[in-house]
Amino acid sequence: MIGATRRFLLTGVLALGLMGCAAKGPVGPNGDPTERLSIFTASGEHHFWVEIADTEPKRQRGLMFRPPLEDDRGMLFEWPGEPAREQSFWMRNTPSSLDIIYIDPQGKIVSIAAHATPFSEAPIPSNGPANGVLELRAGRADEIGAKPGDKVVHSYFKP
Template sequence: MPVSRVFRSVAKVFLALFLVTGLTSGTFAQDDGKRLRTEPLTVESAEKTHRFTVEVAVSAPERSRGLMFREEMAADDGMLFIFEKEGDRYFWMKNTPLPLDIIYIDAAGKIVSIAADTTPFSEQTIPSGAPAKYVLELNAGTSAERGIVVGDTVSSASMTGG
C-alpha cells in the first residue's frame, strides 16, 4: 500500500476519533453562553401588538446553531433567523432541549405557517409549507397563548433593513 494511502487512512481514523470524542465528551454539545445581538420584534395580531426581544441569526453558522443546547429562554425572548432569499425552509429540533413554536414568515413579514409545540431533540424535519425569508422561534405555547396566527404581521429592524 502506498505511503500516501496509509497516511490518508490514518488521518481519517484520527479525525473520526476526534469528532466522536468531542461529541460524546460534550465539547461541542454545550451552550457556551455566547448570545447573538438582540433587537425588539413585534407581532401584530388581531388588534394586539406582541413585543419580544430576539437574538438575530444571520450567518450560516449562527442559523445552524440556533437555540441548540439552550435549556431556558425568557417568556418574551426568541430567535429570529434571517435568510438572504425567500424559499422553502426546513428546521429540526436536534440538540434543542427547549420545546418551541417555529413561526415561518414571508419576505413581506406575513406569517405563512406555525409549527407549534415542537418536540425537543427531534430530528424530524419541520417544513415551512410555503416560501419564507424569516423564521421566528419562541417558547412553545406562546403563539396559542397570545393568539398569534397565520396571516399576522411580524416586524423588526433587521426585517426592514434598519
C-alpha cells in the same frame, strides 16, 4: 476645577455609553445582542427581544443546548440577500420545546409549528416560501393568538 470637569465629562460619556447599550436590548445567554421584534395579532401588539441568526454558523447552532426561552425572548433566523423559499427546521440538540414561526419577506406569518418536539430530527416544513423564521418558547404563539397572516415587524422585513 479640572478634576471636577474631568469627572463630569467621564460621567457624561459613561451615561451616553450605557444609554446606547440599553437601546440595543438585553444580551442573550451566549452574550449576543438582541433586537426588538413585534407581532401584531387579533389580541394586540406583542414585543420580543430576539437574537439574530444571520450567518451560517449562527443558523446551524440556533438554540441548541440552550435553556428554555423567557416569554419575551426568541431567535430570528435570517437569510439576507436570498429569496424566500420553502424552509425546513428540526430540533436536533434542542432540549426545550419551541414554536417555530415561518415568515415571508413582507413580515407576514406563513405557518406556525407549535410545540416542536425537543431533540427531534424530523423535518418541520414551512408549507410555503419564507425567508425569516422566528423561534419562541413553546406555547407562546398560541398565548398571543398568533395565526398565519398576522404581521411581524422587524427591520429585516420589508413592508
